[in-house]
Amino acid sequence: MKKVITLQIDDKEVKAEEGITILEAAQHAGVEIPTLCWYEGLEPYGACRFCSVEIEKRGRAQVVASCCYPAEEGLKVKTRSPKIVKIRKIIIELAATSAGEDVSSKMRALASEYNADLSRFRSKAPLSPTKCILCGLCVRRCIEANWESAIGFIGRGIYRCIALFPEKAGLCSTCSYCRDVCPTGRTCSTFGPRPPFPRVDDVLAGRK
Amino acid sequence: MGTVKCIRSPKDLEKLREEIKSKRKPSKSSVSVCVSTGCVALDASKVKEAFIAELEKQGLKDQVEIKETGCLGFCEQGPRVTIYPEEICYFKVKPEDAPEIVSKSILEKKVVERLLYKDPATGKGVQKLEDIPFYKYQRRLLLENNAKIDPKNIEDYIALGGYSALAKVLFEMTPEQVVEEVKKSKLRGRGGGGFPTGLKWETTRNAPGEPKYVIVNCDEGDPGAFMDRSLMEGNPHSVLEGLIIGAYAIGANEGFVYVREEYPIAVENISTAIRQAEEYGLLGEDIIGSSLSLRVKVHKGAGAFVSGESSALMTAIEGKVGEPRPKYVHTAVKGLWDKPSLLNNVKTWASIPLIVLKGAEWFRSIGTQGNSGTMIFSLVGKVNNTGLVEVPMGITLRDLIFKIGGGIRDGKKFKAVQIGGPSGGFIPEQHLDIPVDYDELVKVGSMMGSGGMVVMDEDTCMVDVARYFVDFLLEESCGKCIPCREGLRVLSSILSDICAGKGKSEDIQTTEEIAETMREALLCALGRTAANPVLTSLKYFRDEWEQHIIEKRCPANVCKALIDFYINPEKCQACLLCLKECPAGAIQGDKDQVHWIDQEKCIKCGTCYEICNFQAVKKLSGEPIPPPPKGMKPIRKLKGEN
Numbered sequence: 001m002k003k004v005i006t007l008q009i010d011d012k013e014v015k016a017e018e019g020i021t022i023l024e025a026a027q028h029a030g031v032e033i034p035t036l037c038w039y040e041g042l043e044p045y046g047a048c049r050f051c052s053v054e055i056e057k058r059g060r061a062q063v064v065a066s067c068c069y070p071a072e073e074g075l076k077v078k079t080r081s082p083k084i085v086k087i088r089k090i091i092i093e094l095a096a097t098s099a100g101e102d103v104s105s106k107m108r109a110l111a112s113e114y115n116a117d118l119s120r121f122r123s124k125a126p127l128s129p130t131k132c133i134l135c136g137l138c139v140r141r142c143i144e145a146n147w148e149s150a151i152g153f154i155g156r157g158i159y160r161c162i163a164l165f166p167e168k169a170g171l172c173s174t175c176s177y178c179r180d181v182c183p184t185g186r187t188c189s190t191f192g193p194r195p196p197f198p199r200v201d202d203v204l205a206g207r208k
Numbered sequence: 209m210g211t212v213k214c215i216r217s218p219k220d221l222e223k224l225r226e227e228i229k230s231k232r233k234p235s236k237s238s239v240s241v242c243v244s245t246g247c248v249a250l251d252a253s254k255v256k257e258a259f260i261a262e263l264e265k266q267g268l269k270d271q272v273e274i275k276e277t278g279c280l281g282f283c284e285q286g287p288r289v290t291i292y293p294e295e296i297c298y299f300k301v302k303p304e305d306a307p308e309i310v311s312k313s314i315l316e317k318k319v320v321e322r323l324l325y326k327d328p329a330t331g332k333g334v335q336k337l338e339d340i341p342f343y344k345y346q347r348r349l350l351l352e353n354n355a356k357i358d359p360k361n362i363e364d365y366i367a368l369g370g371y372s373a374l375a376k377v378l379f380e381m382t383p384e385q386v387v388e389e390v391k392k393s394k395l396r397g398r399g400g401g402g403f404p405t406g407l408k409w410e411t412t413r414n415a416p417g418e419p420k421y422v423i424v425n426c427d428e429g430d431p432g433a434f435m436d437r438s439l440m441e442g443n444p445h446s447v448l449e450g451l452i453i454g455a456y457a458i459g460a461n462e463g464f465v466y467v468r469e470e471y472p473i474a475v476e477n478i479s480t481a482i483r484q485a486e487e488y489g490l491l492g493e494d495i496i497g498s499s500l501s502l503r504v505k506v507h508k509g510a511g512a513f514v515s516g517e518s519s520a521l522m523t524a525i526e527g528k529v530g531e532p533r534p535k536y537v538h539t540a541v542k543g544l545w546d547k548p549s550l551l552n553n554v555k556t557w558a559s560i561p562l563i564v565l566k567g568a569e570w571f572r573s574i575g576t577q578g579n580s581g582t583m584i585f586s587l588v589g590k591v592n593n594t595g596l597v598e599v600p601m602g603i604t605l606r607d608l609i610f611k612i613g614g615g616i617r618d619g620k621k622f623k624a625v626q627i628g629g630p631s632g633g634f635i636p637e638q639h640l641d642i643p644v645d646y647d648e649l650v651k652v653g654s655m656m657g658s659g660g661m662v663v664m665d666e667d668t669c670m671v672d673v674a675r676y677f678v679d680f681l682l683e684e685s686c687g688k689c690i691p692c693r694e695g696l697r698v699l700s701s702i703l704s705d706i707c708a709g710k711g712k713s714e715d716i717q718t719t720e721e722i723a724e725t726m727r728e729a730l731l732c733a734l735g736r737t738a739a740n741p742v743l744t745s746l747k748y749f750r751d752e753w754e755q756h757i758i759e760k761r762c763p764a765n766v767c768k769a770l771i772d773f774y775i776n777p778e779k780c781q782a783c784l785l786c787l788k789e790c791p792a793g794a795i796q797g798d799k800d801q802v803h804w805i806d807q808e809k810c811i812k813c814g815t816c817y818e819i820c821n822f823q824a825v826k827k828l829s830g831e832p833i834p835p836p837p838k839g840m841k842p843i844r845k846l847k848g849e850n
């Protein structure tokens with residue numbers, strides 16, 4: 001039996017099993033926290049920061065990623081404070097910078113919910129839009145499916161992109177799990193049912 | 209080498225120490241040459257060879273010892289040579305100075321005046337290190353032995369009391385007592401976070417899970433910072449001794465030293481230190497005959513700034529790409545391979561033997577309450593004396609910059625100081641009297657960081673310098689989190705636009721929104737602090753931003769797109785110098801005719817401004833350029849006799 005703890009999410013008392021994250025506790029309690037790089041069953045990654053929430057612990061307020069932060073006894077969580085709403089608005093605008101305006105309906109819906117202007121920083125990105133927001137879900141899904149990943153990140157900072165590792169191309173079982181998890185629709189738009197291996201690179205990386 | 213080779217008990221260690229000391233006569237002359245990176249870059253190796261040759265020539269080879277030692281911090285005055293036992297410090301020594309130093313200082317015991325450091329205030333040469341203003345106000349605990357030790361010779365370290373703290377810990381203290389002592393010392397993490405070290409040790413000790421690891425973080429990547437480097441190059445055994453004590457305290461049998469590949473001397477010296485310590489029984493199995501065993505490996509970093517972040521560093525040691533991971537469960541509990549891991553900065557580890565030997569009380573007596581001990585800063589930028597300074601915590605910024613740093617170069621005015629590396633904030637004149645400690649620096653929007661300190665004068669444009677640091681971080685961000693990767697990209701673009709005179713009125717607000725989001729919502733400390741330069745630049749120098757955006761001028765005359773070069777006809781002596789040197793052929797005029805700049809052709813490289821001997825070239829920003837002098841004749845072709 002796991003220990004049950006009590007925390008407060010948006011003024012609501014929530015009971016949760018010890019060891020789960022704030023996000024999971026919120027989901028169980030029916031409180032919705034939007035996410036981009038989180039997917040049920042996959043290891044949390046904490047990269048999009050979209051699920052940020054405000055917590056209060058021992059009198060100190062702090063913004064944390066709810067997908068990674070463990071639910072703790074007595075924690076006070078605010079999932080939609082003005083600060084959080086502002087942060088999410090900026091994040092979705094920033095995410096669209098290199099992803100371009102042709103983003104998925106999920107991102108579009110989130111943008112309108114948070115009054116975000118998807119083209120706000122568009123002029124600041126010198127690249128052609130790629131749709132990819134580098135959330136890494138495809139990479140993590142691939143590891144889950146194949147024990148190892150045929151695709152992965154290369155490059156650092158703004159040069160980061162996703163590529164197929166040629167020496168690991170044999171791993172790709174064309175399961176297309178990666179396209180199922182993509183929040184931007186980047187992978188599903190061109191990813192055919194049985195693509196020749198080298199094209200995965202083009203498709204996923206988007207940046208040549 | 210001593211007869212006692214493998215130390216099996218504290219007695220053995222003391223015996224060895226006595227042996228080493230008895231072999232060394234304190235009256236014996238020795239020449240100590242700094243062979244750390246700074247001095248080596250200034251040809252210290254040739255200086256050393258010149259001394260060897262000269263001593264041989266004069267038949268003094270056996271009477272005089274040559275010692276290769278570590279860095280004393282006053283690198284701009286290198287290469288540094290110290291003559292013992294008189295302790296005469298010579299600076300800017302060239303190989304051809306060796307004969308004079310040997311004949312005068314060693315044989316006749318006289319001082320070579322011209323090679324002494326000249327006190328700018330009195331113009332007199334200073335013989336002793338502690339009388340040089342740069343050193344006078346310092347408190348050198350960690351760096352003190354750098355000049356006395358050959359880092360490649362463990363016996364030098366042992367002779368000065370080395371490894372006695374380790375022996376004391378192993379045979380007179382329980383691990384709990386060690387942790388308690390560190391806690392009592394109030395030492396805080398010198399890597400910049402300022403987390404109480406003792407608390408970290410206790411957490412790691414109490415954390416469930418085996419094995420546990422101890423790790424040295426020497427991934428120093430800040431531009432212009434080299435404190436960890438000098439300590440690692442100059443006194444690697446002090447770091448190693450601290451590490452072994454840490455391993456005993458938390459119960460670890462495996463340790464890692466993470467050093468940047470770009471620090472070859474540091475890598476070499478720590479590797480040598482580990483090998484020698486193993487040979488002497490101070491590392492490996494049954495250390496000093498106790499039951500403690502510790503293996504230490506050197507891990508060379510592949511050159512990513514972000515790997516200095518503790519979780520990224522551990523990911524890198526695991527063999528993966530060095531990227532930060534969520535630390536909501538501390539690395540002290542779940543670190544390297546998800547095991548409890550004690551990671552400390554080089555300076556933190558090096559402080560440990562001192563605390564053990566001299567006691568927590570003594571350590572707390574240095575510095576201020578809540579900020580004990582000393583901090584090493586790398587003081588660079590527009591100050592007269594640049595280099596490494598070790599000062600007690602709580603010294604004021606003004607003392608640091610004006611007393612130790614000797615004030616601003618060329619009599620210019622102080623404008624700001626950036627502390628804590630590229631993601632530290634700028635601190636303006638009005639806050640110069642705050643004490644330098646972890647908490648006060650954060651209050652004014654900066655941070656201790658690892659101790660980089662860049663001083664800026666009135667010729668620095670605060671928008672341009674914010675742009676510079678954003679661009680640095682843009683290159684170094686790992687790119688994992690959206691707000692950091694995209695935020696820096698957008699900030700960089702906005703700042704470049706402002707510096708190029710294309711700033712828009714809404715840019716300041718946009719910048720603030722992004723910077724605030726980054727500060728609040730990011731995963732790692734690099735990302736959360738990345739906006740510090742931008743935020744403090746805006747907070748303290750907002751008028752400069754507005755001048756760039758609204759008036760399209762750069763008050764510091766730095767941003768090329770916003771300035772023009774102009775030759776003052778009153779001052780120009782028609783010397784032809786700028787005219788000949790201008791790479792764009794933009795300067796018109798002749799031998800007897802006042803020169804003027806064809807603005808169409810000018811590429812604003814600043815060559816004319818730099819080379820004019822009469823200060824006739826001016827930078828103008830936001831004002832009209834006066835027309836070229838009237839009555840200018842067409843340019844004559846220069847004749848052969850000119």
